[in-house]
Amino acid sequence: MSESKDTKRIEIRLSGSGGQGLIFAGILLAEAIGIYGDKNVAQTQSYGPEARGGASRSDVVISEDIIFYPKTTELDILLALTQEACDSYYPALKGGGTLIVDSTYVSQVPTDKVYSIPFTRIAREKIGTPVVANVMSLGALAAITKVVKLDELEQVVLSRAPRGTEDKNKAALNEGFELGEKAVKDYRAKFIDAPRRQ
Amino acid sequence: MPEAKYRLLQGNEACAYGAVAAKTEFFAGYPITPSTEIAEILAYELPRRGGRFIQMEDEIGSIAAIIGASAAGAKSMTATSGPGFSLMQENLGYAYMTEIPCVIVNVQRGGPSTGLPTKVAQADTMQAKWGTHGDYYPIVIAASNVSECFHMTIRAFNLSEKYRSPVILLLDEVLGHMRERIRIPEEDEIELVMRPKATVPPGWYKPYELTATNISPMANYGEGYRFHITGLTHDAQGYPTSDPVQIKTKLDKLKNKIMLNTDDICTFREDNTEFAGIVVVAYGTVARVAQQAVSIARRRRFRIGLFQPETIWPFPEKGFLKAIEHARLVIVAELNQGQLIHEIRRIAPPKVNVVGTFRYDGELMNPSEIVNKVREFG
Structure with missing residues (x-):
């Protein structure tokens, strides 16, 4: 399918296990890009047996052109919040694609070209609850991939977050963005700048 | 809202x-x-x-x-x-x-x-x-x-x-x-259409009156019109009938009110069918997959178009025949074991090769499945 893809098309998968809020994260991401970012977007999800305990996922396709085929074929970006999701979906990530994992749960990564951030642990320690790990990971995804702007995400988070959780979600989003920026620096130092210094 | x-x-x-x-x-x-x-x-x-x-x-x-x-x-x-x-x-x-x-x-x-x-x-x-x-x-x-x-x-x-x-x-x-x-x-x-209303005095009203359009004005219950509704085959008054003439009249009315108005009822979308030697037919979500497949195949120099019925029944026969005027191959893509293809085979002239690509494993078809059919038969 690679030959069929227009270069403007970006395919993203947010994955983990049922209950981690990945469908919700997919909606937030799609709305930030589609409504506040003014690009075409299609969000689909896989549910059924998978959503009950096993790997769960939410896919977002972004394009400047009309999106005909709404599902993903080769991922440009994979966010994996569990080891199982990372193992299941890494083969769908295309060569050179971006892998972001929650190192709280993902201990074995299939490649060293990965952005590893302990979202759940930091959410628990800094925000006081692990449930905002999904929103935190979106912040990091924005900083790392630049497919969405932080302020676009912030507007959606504030409008869609359950009442009373806005502050925690906003804090998680900003924390995630900072973690993402730091991860980008580390990644650059390791793979881009380091070889040049030798 | x-x-x-x-x-x-x-x-x-x-x-x-x-x-x-x-x-x-x-x-x-x-x-x-x-x-x-x-x-x-x-x-x-x-x-x-x-x-x-x-x-x-x-x-x-x-x-x-x-x-x-x-x-x-x-x-x-x-x-x-x-x-x-x-x-x-x-x-x-x-x-x-x-x-x-x-x-x-x-x-x-x-x-x-x-x-x-x-x-x-x-x-x-x-x-x-x-x-x-x-x-x-x-x-x-x-x-x-x-x-x-x-x-x-x-x-x-x-x-x-x-x-x-x-x-x-x-x-x-x-x-x-x-x-x-x-x-x-x-x-x-937003344009809204309302049902044709009964305008005659209640005593004159026939709920299934044969009109020029085959569509009878409709009185709603509670508006002062007294009439009979039954699933039994009925006459213009709405009463059961076993009179062959009345029976035929009723069934013709049901048919004609739809089939004489297909120009109004039947809509469809087409993309690049004008000189297409190959036409893909798909509806619903599969039409999007087909659109993607058609774009891919066109980049590979296939003269291929898409026909997407928006009205499935009655099938937009006239529009379809025009869309396949120059076609030698029609590919029907469906998420089943082949249903709409029977209607396409009925309509398409004998010289046109009609093939299907079917998926029924619970997943959406991938554009490459249609592109592969194009390669195989095109």
Whole structure:
């Protein structure tokens, strides 16, 4: 399918296990890009047996052109919040694609070209609850991939977050963005700048 | 109802808001995946607007309720999926026979029986046409994106009211649950059609009077007109008849009111069919897959186009024949073991090779599956 893809098309998968809020994260991401970012977007999800305990996922396709085929074929970006999701979906990530994992749960990564951030642990320690790990990971995804702007995400988070959780979600989003920026620096130092210094 | 002009909505949500925009006054249903969001939203939206929502004991009761509400003048709708659609067939026939407008949304999932509640299929394509017994001519339309879910729900009501007939809107699991950007139109941008009203004095009224258009003006219960409604074959007065002339008149009327108006009822989309040697036929979500496949194949220098029926039944025969004027190959892509292909084979001239690409494992077809067919046969 690679030959069929227009270069403007970006395919993203947010994955983990049922209950981690990945469908919700997919909606937030799609709305930030589609409504506040003014690009075409299609969000689909896989549910059924998978959503009950096993790997769960939410896919977002972004394009400047009309999106005909709404599902993903080769991922440009994979966010994996569990080891199982990372193992299941890494083969769908295309060569050179971006892998972001929650190192709280993902201990074995299939490649060293990965952005590893302990979202759940930091959410628990800094925000006081692990449930905002999904929103935190979106912040990091924005900083790392630049497919969405932080302020676009912030507007959606504030409008869609359950009442009373806005502050925690906003804090998680900003924390995630900072973690993402730091991860980008580390990644650059390791793979881009380091070889040049030798 | 969303106020912002642009919203990110699921197909099911857009369908429900389309029903609100069409001024639906009554919804009766029984929740079933993957259609439940439609009922859920209308349970919230309709009572706030003076409408009624009722969760019935099953789908048999649901369609009975909407037929009754429509006979009393309310624009009525239900939403379901395969197993519920099967239960509705008997009363659906009653609505065709009694010529009572109503809208039935079927968000298709895998079957037969309870099948695949959370997986996609288009395997009710033929059931939508032949599901109930007897001779009748259903109007069945299908959406392929979230925006169309909104607008086609309105169109379903308009056709239903205009032709005094049930209208079936076919969606599918992928479309029902997919989120896309949609522009919610202003109220004054939406055109609504109302059923032809009875204007003669009550004593003169014939509920099934044969008119030039084959569509009889409709008096609603409670408006002062006294008349009889029955599922038995009836005369112009609505009373059961066994007179062969009256029987034939009734069945011709049911046929002609639809089949003499196909130019109005049948709509379709086409892309690059004008000089196409190959035409892909697909509806619903698969039409999007086919559109992608056609773009890929065209880049590889195939002279290929897409024909997407928006009205499935009656099939837009005239438009299709024009679209395949120069075609030697027609590829029918469906999420079933081959249903619409029978209609395509019936219509296509013998010189045209009609082949199918079918997927029925619960997953949406991939564009490459269609492209491979193009390579194989093109």
